[in-house]
Amino acid sequence: MNDWTAALALFLLLNLVAGLARVWRGPTPADRILAAQLFGTTGVAIMALLADALDITSLRDVALVLAALAAVAMVVFVRRVWTGQPDPEEAADAGR
Amino acid sequence: MTLTLWYALTGVALLVVGVYGLVSRVHVLRQIMAVNIVGAGVFLVLVAGAHRRPSGAIDPVPHAMVLTGIVVAVSATAVALAFARRLRADADERTDGAAREDEARAG
Amino acid sequence: MARRERTRPVPADAPWIVWTVVLPLLAAPVAFVLGRRGLAPFAAASSLGVAASVAALAWQVAAQGVQRHRLGGWGAPLGIELHADGLSVLMLVMTAVTGVVVSLHAHGTFGLGGHETREPSGRARFWPLWLFLWGGLNAVFLSADLFNLFVSLELVTLSAVALVALAATRVAVAAALQYLLAAMLGSLLYLLGVALVYATEGTLSLDELARGAPHASVAPPALALLTIGLALKTALFPLHFWLPPAHANAPTPVSALLSGLVVKASFYVLWRLWFQAFPGVAPFEASMLLAVLGTGAIVWGSVQALQATRLKSLVAYSTVAQLGYLFLVFPLVGGPGGLAAWQACAVFAVSHAFAKAAFFMAAGNIRLAAGHDRIADLDGIGARLPRSFFAVGLASVALMGLPPSGTFVAKWMMMRAALESGQAWLMVVMLLGGLFSAGYCFRVLARAFTPPTDTPLQPVPGSLDAAALALAVIALATGLFVAPALDLLAIGAPDVAGLGQDGPR
Amino acid sequence: MTAILWAFDVVLAVTLVALAAGVLATASLFRSIVLFIVFGLTMSIAWARLDAVDLGLVEAAVGAGLTGALLLNTLGHMRSQAEFTPEPSHGPGGRLALALAAGTAGLAIGAAVWAWPDAFAGLGDRVDTHLAESGAQNPVTAVLLNFRAYDTLLEIGVLVVAVVAVWALSPMRGRVLDADPPGLVLAGFVHLLVPVVVLVAGYLLWMGTDAPGGAFQAGAVLAAAGVLLLITGRVAPPQLQAIVERGAVVLGLVAFLAVGVAVMAGGHAFLELPDAWATTLILLLESLLTISIAIVLVILFAGGRTDAAHPPEDAAP
Structure with missing residues (x-):
């Protein structure tokens, strides 16, 4: 157990929570997915730190998979969803 | 409170949120996500319970069960999404057809 | 638990219990790969093969008693065991008989093209899914493991949902989607129940659970979750919302398979859990609640069937109503005459499967001929489509519970058990339900005596009428075979008479 | 267990539940889906925390990767011609009743979980015994x-x-x-x-x-x-x-x-x-x-x- 790596993992997790604000606020779909994309990187780092904090070396493989696949959702977004327009449903949330 | 209890209760909370969402929302994509959240809750309960061996090792049987459960959930989700797309395509075809008929009549 | 007891003599005869599951699961992917090429002979051969392995297993169970197979060589609880007793065999036979006859109907229906589906190659899509469904059903009826039942039920559900969508109409796909979501939620609630059981009992084997004393504070909530999940999949009122659209809009042979067989699979699991894996865990009030919901199903389903405008909707609502009977039996098992009630429930499930599948096929034939199934516009159909109409008549008799049908015998046994255990209100419900079903069946039968219209009719291929008639005759004749069925049920039957009316053992 | 790991567990659990609620509460389907992708990623962290590396791998590939891609793909198809249809709002009474029912059921299940024995081997010991023979x-x-x-x-x-x-x-x-x-x-x-x-x-x-x-x-x-x-x-x-x-x-x-x-x-x-x-x-x-x-x-x-x-x-x- 390593308290330092655990503390760093916690810090990164809090980072992720803070980043959720961007996903929520947008305003364009691209902003949201980009924020989510950044979480992929955060996730890789958290996994690597947890591997040390919890003493489970194979967690590094999870980090590897996260790193390799983080881009897939992004590519699908770019090819199938992205129109460059703001989120058409955004207005419905404005009243909340 | 133990690690097991904490995560198992988190799983139950996810279950409650998911069931509420499934029943109260009508858009099919959101319903499909709600079912997946219910699934995540159930899986969390299973895996949390596997973390109680006195030796400190995990009980692999619930892990295997959850792996199977995830595969089943992905299959069902993919089928549900294919159906949803199919419905949408039919609706589109219908509106296209109607539009073409209108044009023909106008022309 | 010694690994692989090789000292145990290898049984001389073939493990039919394995083949019963493996054959359909092997045939299904082959049918998928074949596509349209050589499908007809392959499909016929594999259906007969599965039916033959069921017959062989039935013979084995009748001759040698309960059959078991330790999959992978590991016994329970580490491994999974297959388990075939009288009840399993009865369900397998129900599936095989209904399946073979409906397959005949399906082969005709999906060969027509254009009528039932928009696809000319309907057969190539039907066969792999039906074989998967058949394999899944057989797996459910033979499983002795709580988690394995989850996976088997998923196989059943997903193939059933896909079969509904074969109709390819917008309503059918929408109904299939609703069915899928409801079934997924049901599965997950069931799985949570499994998680709670495993977390305190450390085993998934139904036999081991039956032997152990369940952890008092956990078993009731676990059983409640398992029950709600399975009730959702069985379409118990008021969780039945998904069934009528799915069963009414599916292609006709699929409607027959779903109403006759698929809903029975989840009910079978519920039945096993309540009376074999967790005997006495549920309080009497819980079984009473199920009976009350069953009553609700009978009333609600019948009222809807009486008001239905389409023939297939009528038959689908009738399924909701008839499933109610299965739940009336819960408070009776455990009382005096409990064994009779337990047996009656199994007999009812089987005869209903035959009657309902026959009814659906006959209704589908009428729809095929008339081009619609609006009940109000079917005047004089009796004179114009005598064979299809005769099949409707025979299936109606079986569904109403008149002698010599098995439904009649089953209801008779249930009513006697209700009287013996002093719950006469259940008898009243059953009589009322019989009147109701007579009411909605006569709505259809009355159309025979109205003056015929002269709207043109499409010809119905002979094989479709033959299939409907054959199953209707079987449904009507089941009453004559109740005695051997009861003998079969006695093999490995749980000691239901010993279950207390109130509280744990 | 260190206090830091406890803090980690608390933040992770709260995030998971909040994400789930966000997925289902927001009116924008796209925002829902992005939150769902983040939910999958967070689940894989939870699996890692529970020593379930196999599941972490699957969740990383499926939950955060493929399911998100599937949902986005479907949304792309649906968006092509669809205009936005808002969710019909249930009355506040109906919502409250539903929430109460779901909450009560949750409490009952939570109570069952609370009663679990702290130390429990499950089938783990049997698996260990036969692991060498399993291949x-x-x-x-x-x-x-x-x-x-x-x-x-x-x-x-x-x-x-x-x-x-x-x-x-x-x-x-x-x-x-x-x-x-x-x-x-x-x-x-x-x-x-x-x-x-x-x-x-x-x-x-x-x-x-x-x-x-x-x-x-x-x-x-x-x-x-x-x-x-x-x-x-x-x-x-x-x-x-x-x-x-x-x-x-x-x-x-x-x-x-x-x-x-x-x-x-x-x-x-x-x-x-x-x-x-x-x-x-x-x-x-x-x-x-x-x-x-x-x-x-x-x-x-x-x-x-x-x-x-x-x-x-x-x-x-």
């Missing part, structure tokens, strides 16, 4: 491919059924979504990424018998490579017309059944792997399963046939 060092793989292989067999059946279900839907009028070639950056990126992803899949498959990983993990990662090729138009969506394509889908299932039946010829039970052969058979099965699972997932992503008989409307003169 796999990773206990989860041993359970999946030996002790409870029958469950896995049926699960592969479920995957194949999903493909047949999607294939059995009548074909959609062709709308070629990936017709325009990808830009230079995207093309180059995919060109670089696909070999890496394939390599990772191979690594997971090879490691699977001894360490976390295995057929499903490898198959899911391999499928991601397939999705990348599909979405950039490098490969056409599979139409399942050719026998080879259909054969690849069922390869894993048929091989599994064949092995199960073949061992019976030697007087064993169905799926009983003889000790001497166990490792070899597990590796063989896992390799074939990986191929099938990857193909199945790609087909599920593509989501059914498109009708060649009806040319895409854009292509009409």
